[in-house]
Amino acid sequence: MTDKQVLLRVENLYKHFPIKKGGIFSRQTGYIHAVDGVSFDIYNGETLGLVGESGCGKSTTGRTILQLHRPTAGNVFFEGDDLSKLKGGKLRHKRRDLQMIFQDPYASLNPRMTVGQIIAEPMEIHGTYKGSAQLKRVQELLQLVGLNSAFANRYPHEFSGGQRQRIGVARALALEPKLIVCDEPISALDVSIQAQIVNLLEDLQESLGLTYLFIAHDLSMVRHISDRIAVMYLGIVVELAGRNELYTNPAHPYTQALLSAVPFPDPFVEEKRQRIILEGDVPSPANPPSGCRFRTRCRYAKEICAVEKPEFRQISEEHYVACHFSLEKK
Template sequence: MSDVTGGGDVLVNIEDVYKHFPIKQGIVFQREVARVHAVDGVNLEVRRGETLGIVGETGCGKSTLARCITGLHPVTKGRIVFDGTDITELGRRQMKTFRRDVQMIFQDPYGSLNPRRRVGSIIGDPFTIHNIADGAERKKRVQELMELVGLNPEHFNRFPAEFSGGQRQRIGVARALALRPKLIVCDEPVSALDVSIQAQVINLLKDLQRELGLTYVFIAHDLSVVRHVSDRVAVMYLGRIAELSDGETLYERPRHPYTNALLSAASIADPDRAEKRERIVLFGDVPSPINPPSGCRFHPRCPKAQERCTVEEPVLSVTSGDPDNHITACHFPVEAGERLAEERATIEQQSTEPTLPSA
């Protein structure tokens, strides 16, 4: 395996991690008949103080990987080393200590908050669970957290139903910040919000990162959102990493055909550019993670696939001409001369416009 990081102070080291979910049949005597290959041999590093974006289509394994990082899912195989400690070997008591340093912001602000409990109790749960504060001290800390995320501290006694969607997600952020964790995993934290509210929550996360020195793993399927928050971006497809690079390099020069297709589908604020853009359409369905394809897992849908792709699994490596921190798992990556479909369409449109005579 090639280097997938390029240095830096590493907080989380994900080493050859697999997560398979068994499919069983039978009522009394169950037997395993198949496995869902949710995460299949992922190697990543998360550097202290950075935001690592993980993107891909629904079902690619990004949320499962996030839950493995936080210890919510035990890994099938591999190691996850957090700040020098292999969390896959921790017992129940040690895991409780680990959870103080790693927190999660969930996707649905409506489903992740108990509607029968008051906001002050929800945000204050970490203090109670870890025996850190109670009574007046706990109330004070809860109100400080609410103020930190832009909520009125006097509303600590209200129920979640009395808040908007964006405010509920701020409550989730406050709960995640309660114990001042070293790492926060954001599992599609803005996908359920309106576009205008998305920008507010993203700006809040960036401000908190600068102020508190936080490290984020930001999960999303929308590349346009990830671009604004991530220092590096990993693209996942069917349980594996397809491409990894710093944000600007990946957006300006994608090398994997799958990344190229995702970028052609990303939303654009400029309506004129969006109208001229040519979409790269991927034909066929995403293969089943129960029986993934041999060789490159993207080859059944890839416009550049050749016979080699069907039998030989590509390895994450640096393509000739790319910087060391830009790696791709592809036998036939997008060449430097190939532009995104959006750029090709713009050039073609310009070439058909009449040329005005010089004065």
């Protein structure tokens, strides 16, 4: 990328969900700290990967950016507008530029609408295409995602998982968006079908100049598709770097463990690999550890980690990390 124009800026984003106890007279007993101070930029035309384990807040981050969840605090700037402050018609108008592809292609398509109606719905709502122009646009979109344009009259149950995900992609493209949040778009699919969808997303990015936020837990796939990768753990981004930099120079102990946990499809490499095995489980986001979030499972943890929250600092160009010791270790 030569011109690095910031398309979306996330600043100190927080999303807390209340925990309620009791029936009718429910009391609020605490908060799930799903997203707890996340900041990053997405450049025009790039793919930013957001990776982390279940419950780390990666999907919530994606949904909060689109204002599907309203942030507890923080700002989301898209082309200069603060989405977190927009409401009603203005927000809806902005949403044209920001679309989403969902994880489960079986749950995200209305079974009682035809494929044509599903793809046309965004155009209907925003009034961009009507009548025969709309019909033509639906057929164009179906062809664009590699489906037969005659499929417009069929229902979702007639399609396989991979084909349904293509329909989801076509729907996301209907309003010619600039940014698409892909929330685990391939994890419900079979291995041979995953590559089809990833290749489709790459082709579309090239031909339409799209920008992606690609959320996934599969680090090898994220590394394949992304230009830069943000690693999340328990509501915060612990490390952000370019795809090769993150792999060759992981600075956060969690990233290091995550990288070493990914199995390689190569017995010769696996034979020689030394794994960093993390002890224990991820702590509850209702009551995250003090100081550094990762300290309870970290092999380098010292006293300071329990007391002081590590700053998200820059260690080289385009490489940020939230760890007290990441510089000294090298």
